């Protein structure tokens with residue numbers, strides 16, 4: 001199955017958001033990746049609820065909301081989750097992962113658990129029936145422009161095998177962090193389904209966005 005592109009909107013300069021969104025619509029990217037950061041779970045603040053509301057006013061591309069916040073289960077109402085949108089919560093961010101997933105599902109969202117680079121995939125075992133996707137961080141969460149943590153590629157392969165062996169081949173794998181022209185083919189070969197496209201691929205203003213999207217598509 002061909003991969004899906006979810007551009008990381010934290011990488012879009014404010015004065016160019018409209019141009020990027022228009023190009024993404026014309027090139028049918030599947031989602032827009034929204035990094036929400038609270039300065040507690042990660043050492044950065046990024047993209048809040050007002051940004052999400054404003055973005056929804058200018059595009060109908062489904063959102064892929066990545067919550068890098070503590071205790072997300074108590075804040076899900078803030079995001080006006082729309083049917084078919086992905087919402088990912090970090091396994092490491094709350095003792096109440098299942099409750100958060102059930103709430104996302106009750107709002108019509110697609111559920112995703114995000115794992116920091118060092119978190120073993122076995123923690124997913126008892127969450128699998130509640131999951132539509134798994135988000136694997138291939139950099140430490142919080143900042144764009146970082147370099148791939150090399151063992152992240154093995155983790156993608158191991159996660160795909162784990163999901164298939166456990167009888168959940170339908171659960172999608174999303175990869176976030178240094179999804180670069182060099183790394184994309186390796187991530188694809190390892191079993192990635194959704195690609196968070198950031199500063200190392202789509203958001204490089206030396207090349208027209210539509211050209212970059214076409215190049216991205218050719219690699220997945």
Ligand SMILES: O=C(CO)[C@@H](O)[C@H](O)COP(=O)(O)O
Pocket residue numbers: 008010011035139140141142143144145146176177178179196197198199200201
């Ligand atoms: O959100 C994060 C890390 O938390 C980033 O991974 C961005 O989502 C994409 O940026 P690049 O890694 O592609 O520069």
